[in-house]
Amino acid sequence: MSACCDYEGSDYRVRFWQNADRAYEDAVERVALRRLLPSSGKRLIELGAGFGRLADLYAGYEEVVLLDYARSMLHDAIARWGSDPRFRFVVADVYRLPFAAGAFDAATMIRVVHHLADVPAALEQIRRVLAEGGTFVLEFANKRNLKAMLRHALRRQPWSPYTPEPVEFVALHFDFHPRWMQLQAQQAGFVVQSALPVSFLRLNLLKRILPLSLMVSLDAMLQRAGQRALFAPSVFLSLRAGVRQPAARLPPCESIFRSPISGAPVRREGDWLISDQDKVRWRVEGALYDFKSPEPL
C-alpha cells in the first residue's frame, strides 16, 4: 500500500488559500471545472476534496460525496456543506475506495494526484467506482510547463521537463508529463475526451500588475487556445469511463458502500457499517462515514 500525504490537522485552507494570494488559481480552476464537468447528474464524488473548496460547483448533482483521507479536512467541509442533505463525507484512502463498482456517474480530483506515488492504482480504483460512460475530471501538476522548460534550458533544474516519467521534487509531491498521465488514464480504462492547460499566468509579478478579472479572462482564452500546447503548470483532463462492466442503474444511496479491506458488502446497524467478512466495523456520525479507523467486531 502506498504512503499517503497526511493533511490531518493541517492549516491548508488558511495558509494556502486564505492567507496567500491565490484568487487567480481558484478562479481559473473553476473555469476549467465548469467547462469539463457535466452541469448535472445523479451522484458525484470528489476525491481528496479537502475542505470542500469547489463543492458549490456540484449544485446540479442529486447526491455528492466528499472523500478525503484527513478527517480534520472533512470536518471543515462539514462546517461549510453539512447542512445540505445532498452531501455525505467519507474518510477513506483513494487507493482503497469503500464503494460498490459503478456507484457514481461523475468524479473529480483536483490538486490531489500530485501526492500519489502509485497513480495507476488510484486510477484503477476510480474507474471501478464510476459507471460506464461516467465523467472523471482529473487535475494534475504538469512537469512540462514554461517555467520548468526555461529553467531546464538555463541548466538551473536537474530534471528534464520533456521526459515522460513523473518527477518527485519533494517527498510525495510529483509533477507529471501530460502524455504519461493520459497513457495511465487510458490503461485504467478511461477515454481521454479533452485536456485544458490552466494557470498559464501563475506569476507573482502578473498578479501584482493585472486586475484579477483580466487575468481570469486571459486564462479562460488560453485554456481553449492552448489545448494542443499543454505548457501550463496545471492540466485538467476530462476522462470518460470506458466499457468495462455492463451499464446498469446506479445503486440506491444506502448500498453504495463496500469494505475497503476486501470489497465485500457492508451492512448498517445503528451508527455503524459492518463487514461480517472482515470482522470489523466503521463509525457513521450523521453524514460522516469514517473508514480510516476500523474497529474489530
Ligand SMILES: C[S@@+](CC[C@H](N)C(=O)[O-])C[C@H]1O[C@@H](n2cnc3c(N)ncnc32)[C@H](O)[C@@H]1O
Ligand atoms: C492540496 S489538497 C487539495 C484539496 C482540494 N482538492 C482542493 O483543491 O482544494 C490535497 C488533499 O488530498 C487529500 N489526500 C491526499 N492523499 C490522499 C489519499 N491517498 N486519499 C484521499 N485523500 C488524499 C489530502 O488529505 C488533502 O485534503
